[in-house]
Amino acid sequence: MHGITTIRYLTTASFGFGAAGLLADVLSECGVNRPLVVTDPGVRATGLADRVIEPLSGSAPTWFDGTPTNPTEAAVIEAVEIYAAAGCDGVVAIGGGSSIDLAKGVALMVTHPGSLLDYAYVNGGVDRITTAVAPTVAIPTTAGTGSEVGRAAMINVGGRKLDFLSPHLFPSRALCDPELTLGLPPYLTAATGMDALTHCIETYLSPLVNPPAEAIGLDGVERAAGAIEEATRDGRSRPARWNMMMASMEGALTFQKGLGAVHAMAHPLGALDDLSLHHGTLNAVLLPAALRFNKPAASAKYERLRQAAGLDSGVDLADWISELNVRLGLPSGLAAMGVSRETLPRVAKAAAQDPAAETNARPVTEADYEQMLRASLGVASS
């Protein structure tokens, strides 16, 4: 396999097996002497986060290891208090998208006045977030969200899932070390991996004109399509883990093109409090219906996606994803995830208002969303 390499597009990322070992150097480059380490209880329990932090010399690290499955304002406030009490001067996030997003919220609130709500996208927060954001080093332990090179954080505030968006929320540095994903269980490998694949496909299909982003997205499709089954079946496969982490980063590097119908539906479904559904799993389950819906609008792009995925010219992309989901052991549909048919009109309405809807490959109405959602319910409901 390759050694550690440096990739500089949106965030300077050190990528490769062993990259987490650069943490001490990177903190020093960022001028951070007393980092707050943000992680979640699961990652902490595996010992992974402690192993990454262990080589740091000096005083004992300050921890916030209470990141919830979906980051909340309460968790941000708690972490900010720990940061202030310990005199921290920067943040290290070790975990999946939740820990990295929470770390972004902490880096924001330890340097900006007022409350989190003031900085939400819907409240015009983009213009209030300044370069003052505390330095943050992101170390992903899953290969899916790509939040380590993303400018967004999703945080629940008062029961609403809010978007925080700013060029100043890019982590100062990312350390992408596939070694940290070798122990990721098969189901999480599949679900987070489908998140990465969906990012690459949806952004590629967005009608915005951005050839560098499309080229990166297609490369991500090729890597994810080639590696997701191996990474799920054999978690210790280093080449598969390398390629999945690269596809995850590449997916996020293409976010500037905008997403589409899959994310427009996954966002409100993920906000259903009683279910707490996994974002990557939702994307995997919704992708086939969106690919069927968008097909008439993007035939040349579908052919390039087939080439990138190593599929024959005649293969239906939606069928391919459906069958891939089955092989990966993912749910057969929304019904199997506990979503009831009665919820769908409400979800469709929210989907039509989601910002991701604006860059779908084909114009899409509330009725179209309802149809796609029904089609995604799966066998359990038919």
Add this chain to the structure above:
Amino acid sequence: MHGITTIRYLTTASFGFGAAGLLADVLSECGVNRPLVVTDPGVRATGLADRVIEPLSGSAPTWFDGTPTNPTEAAVIEAVEIYAAAGCDGVVAIGGGSSIDLAKGVALMVTHPGSLLDYAYVNGGVDRITTAVAPTVAIPTTAGTGSEVGRAAMINVGGRKLDFLSPHLFPSRALCDPELTLGLPPYLTAATGMDALTHCIETYLSPLVNPPAEAIGLDGVERAAGAIEEATRDGRSRPARWNMMMASMEGALTFQKGLGAVHAMAHPLGALDDLSLHHGTLNAVLLPAALRFNKPAASAKYERLRQAAGLDSGVDLADWISELNVRLGLPSGLAAMGVSRETLPRVAKAAAQDPAAETNARPVTEADYEQMLRASLGVASS
């Protein structure tokens, strides 16, 4: 054709026909009220630069239109004096790589103490160039160097061609408007276009690991290979001009992978004072020999390059470039450009010490360079 689009990787670029019309808005976003407009006598004479500046309301613009073919310290000093005398607060570059590189030098020296030499790469200048660099908007009128999204400037100081390199030298914004290239003469279209194609090929072949950069480079190869002949033959072809300008930007977006033998040789050849050779033309003429030399080291990559360029599997890439050069009316070799066989050992020695040599696809010695240079002399010398 497409409208104006925004692409954000290293510099935020507004790309598309009409993008130059965003200048007033972009200057306002950058907080620039009194820009110094840097261009060269040729671009000024065509009226192109005045047309771009004309819509700016307010006081008459301040001009420096004396950019030499290769930017010099003397020109930087002259422009800095004009900037200071007029109370300017930012720079607009309109032109090819020379004007954009000169503008970077001006933006540096109006905000940093000492002399240009202090900031040269060879003198450890990277660490001395700070965020203080004056805001700069780059508007390319050729499709080749990609300097509008690059962090480097090449400026002649005391007879030496020196590299100035810093993340703070990225233009604040780039306005990439293919409209400005519609009148570029065939020879310059071909020569600058081959510069872009060479950037995409050489960076793709570099052994550094950077999949996003490779994906962007391959996309640039596809565009340049598909459009360079049409753009040269029919300068008014808007799709061809769009694709060439995109390939140029994409080439520069891949510079972080490092270049190779072609640039290692083109740099010292370009520094031969008595000849003042065009960089893009040199790249075009040197590329076949480098492709022959590197072939044993990169067979899988050569196959992908062939696919990207739309060539059959059996085609020899070096032959393809040689024949393309002929069809584009470029010189048959270095001899036809006035380079004598006697100069070659000296050039080979300098090439072996050029930083670009470090990322060539295959390790390369001074003797290898001499052999490639001899092979590039062309028919006039045989």
